[in-house]
Amino acid sequence: MSPDSPVVGPARASGRTGRLALGAVVTAIYVFLLAPVAIIVFSSFNPTEANTFPPTGFSLRWYAKFFESAGFVNAFRFSLWLAIVAAVVATAIGFLTAYGLVRAGRRGQGVVQSLAMLPMMVPHLLISISLLLALLVVPVPDLAALVIGHVVICLPFAIACIVASLEGIDAQLELAALTLGASRLRALWEVVIPLVAPGLLSALLFTFMVSFGDVYIALFLSGPGRTTLPIEIFAYMQWESTPVVAAITSMQILLIIALGLVIERLVGLRKIMRV
Amino acid sequence: MEASGRYGRLLLTPIAVIYLVALVAPISFFLVMSVFRYSALDLWIPTVTGENFARLLGESYHRAIIARTLKIALLTSVGCLALGYPLAWYLARTTSAWRGVLMFLVIAPLMTGVIVRTYGWIVLLGSEGTVNSVLRGLGLIDRPLKILHTEAAVLIALVHILLPYMVFPLFAALAGQDPDLERAAHTLGAGRARTFLEVTLPLSRPGILMGSALVFTLTAGAVVTPALMGGKDVQMLGQTIYELTMSTLNWPLASAVAFLLVLCQLTILLVYFRVGRRRVA
Numbered sequence: 001m002s003p004d005s006p007v008v009g010p011a012r013a014s015g016r017t018g019r020l021a022l023g024a025v026v027t028a029i030y031v032f033l034l035a036p037v038a039i040i041v042f043s044s045f046n047p048t049e050a051n052t053f054p055p056t057g058f059s060l061r062w063y064a065k066f067f068e069s070a071g072f073v074n075a076f077r078f079s080l081w082l083a084i085v086a087a088v089v090a091t092a093i094g095f096l097t098a099y100g101l102v103r104a105g106r107r108g109q110g111v112v113q114s115l116a117m118l119p120m121m122v123p124h125l126l127i128s129i130s131l132l133l134a135l136l137v138v139p140v141p142d143l144a145a146l147v148i149g150h151v152v153i154c155l156p157f158a159i160a161c162i163v164a165s166l167e168g169i170d171a172q173l174e175l176a177a178l179t180l181g182a183s184r185l186r187a188l189w190e191v192v193i194p195l196v197a198p199g200l201l202s203a204l205l206f207t208f209m210v211s212f213g214d215v216y217i218a219l220f221l222s223g224p225g226r227t228t229l230p231i232e233i234f235a236y237m238q239w240e241s242t243p244v245v246a247a248i249t250s251m252q253i254l255l256i257i258a259l260g261l262v263i264e265r266l267v268g269l270r271k272i273m274r275v
Numbered sequence: 276m277e278a279s280g281r282y283g284r285l286l287l288t289p290i291a292v293i294y295l296v297a298l299v300a301p302i303s304f305f306l307v308m309s310v311f312r313y314s315a316l317d318l319w320i321p322t323v324t325g326e327n328f329a330r331l332l333g334e335s336y337h338r339a340i341i342a343r344t345l346k347i348a349l350l351t352s353v354g355c356l357a358l359g360y361p362l363a364w365y366l367a368r369t370t371s372a373w374r375g376v377l378m379f380l381v382i383a384p385l386m387t388g389v390i391v392r393t394y395g396w397i398v399l400l401g402s403e404g405t406v407n408s409v410l411r412g413l414g415l416i417d418r419p420l421k422i423l424h425t426e427a428a429v430l431i432a433l434v435h436i437l438l439p440y441m442v443f444p445l446f447a448a449l450a451g452q453d454p455d456l457e458r459a460a461h462t463l464g465a466g467r468a469r470t471f472l473e474v475t476l477p478l479s480r481p482g483i484l485m486g487s488a489l490v491f492t493l494t495a496g497a498v499v500t501p502a503l504m505g506g507k508d509v510q511m512l513g514q515t516i517y518e519l520t521m522s523t524l525n526w527p528l529a530s531a532v533a534f535l536l537v538l539c540q541l542t543i544l545l546v547y548f549r550v551g552r553r554r555v556a
Contacts, residue, residue, distance in 0.1 A: 036395025213388025
């Protein structure tokens with residue numbers, strides 16, 4: 001430490017301890033954030049029923065038990081079907097909306113975009129319960145209400161993904177196609193859609209995850225024979241909690257992380273979440 | 276530009292129809308239900324009455340649930356802010372090559388769904404759970420601690436589940452700040468603490484308010500997490516709505532409860548737009 005800079009020395013030292021303290025705090029927060037997820041994966045391989053830690057051995061019996069349980073397997077299949085339908089519909093409508101917002105956008109774009117994000121601001125409980133009430137008044141098949149509910153909660157995510165992707169492409173390209181005589185539809189199909197393909201794919205994956213993980217819409221709108229996996233787990237957990245649930249949720253975590261990484265590669269999660 | 280405007284409106288039609296039919300209309304009808312009279316026979320009688328609100332605010336049973344819900348929602352917001360701020364600040368300022376991965380780790384739990392994360396906390400905090408077996412293994416306790424089915428358990432799980440909703444708005448507010456402002460404060464002789472308190476913190480106010488508003492509303496409407504972590508001992512308004520519609524079939528009273536939740540949310544959003552915008556402008 002040179003005597004000419006008495007201020008810089010201590011300041012630098014305190015900066016270092018400050019950084020260390022911040023590092024420790026941030027690490028602790030990450031442990032808090034990830035511990036519950038990590039513990040599920042650990043306990044799914046536990047050979048005994050009690051969630052002992054450290055585990056006493058390694059076993060796949062809870063995974064076997066899942067595949068033997070007709071209730072869980074059927075719920076898994078139904079969730080898969082529902083998530084695929086909701087993802088496709090939400091992505092299609094989300095694309096039209098995002099395209100409308102970004103390309104044909106006027107001064108009101110900010111307001112319209114905030115309105116499009118509405119289902120994210122309203123508690124899902126309220127959306128779901130209102131749809132259930134609507135079913136009492138308007139004769140619509142229950143399944144249709146469940147699908148529509150999922151499409152509604154998926155739409156903000158689809159729009160965010162596709163807007164992020166559309167904003168990255170050059171509007172001049174489409175204009176060039178139009179100038180060269182392409183119809184709007186042809187310009188859309190041959191220029192815009194291929195360019196936003198990564199955005200569309202990540203919208204599909206993202207909305208799939210939202211639908212697959214949803215509890216609130218399905219809590220009110222799923223019926224006998226149409227139970228989604230989270231609701232089946234919820235019902236099961238109110239009575240008992242064996243590591244079968246850990247095995248199922250571990251598979252779900254694996255699926256979600258894989259999909260998440262694909263989205264990260266395609267568009268970048270950060271760009272989507274900031275919209 | 277006229278054609279372009281019409282094209283734009285055409286593109287926005289599907290979402291407008293879906294939101295009107297499946298969001299705005301049903302929610303409005305459900306909220307209007309709060310002034311209807313309950314009838315065991317017809318479910319509801321469409322007249323204007325204040326009896327649902329009178330019952331909700333008059334009975335001590337319901338008052339206790341309202342008070343607990345507001346308390347837990349407030350504490351969850353504070354908890355999320357306390358954990359979310361350092362995290363968001365770090366993510367916004369770090370130059371680490373791991374930044375992308377660290378961002379992903381905040382988002383990843385969000386994507387696994389509420390059930391998965393709540394289950395994780397049950398495994399950790401249950402009477403035969405990880406925390407209890409570690410404490411017993413270390414010889415610190417003889418009998419398992421009762422952590423599950425307490426308000427603390429509900430609070431811990433809710434803070435964990437809603438933390439990402441706090442981090443995103445905070446991150447956006449902090450990352451959007453002009454780094455020159457902090458540098459200028461330093462140059463003008465302000466210390467780290469003063470720079471933070473007088474420059475960084477006030478500028479991140481919209482993020483704080485937005486995150487808190489989001490977390491508060493989402494907590495107030497939570498059903499699954501309080502049901503599994505708190506059980507019957509820690510009932511919140513979300514569970515009340517669930518029971519009123521699914522077992523008691525008292526739609527008007529359920530609607531009055533929901534109306535209360537929406538009122539809370541609107542108040543918070545109003546505060547957000549009034550306070551948040553004024554200071555920044």
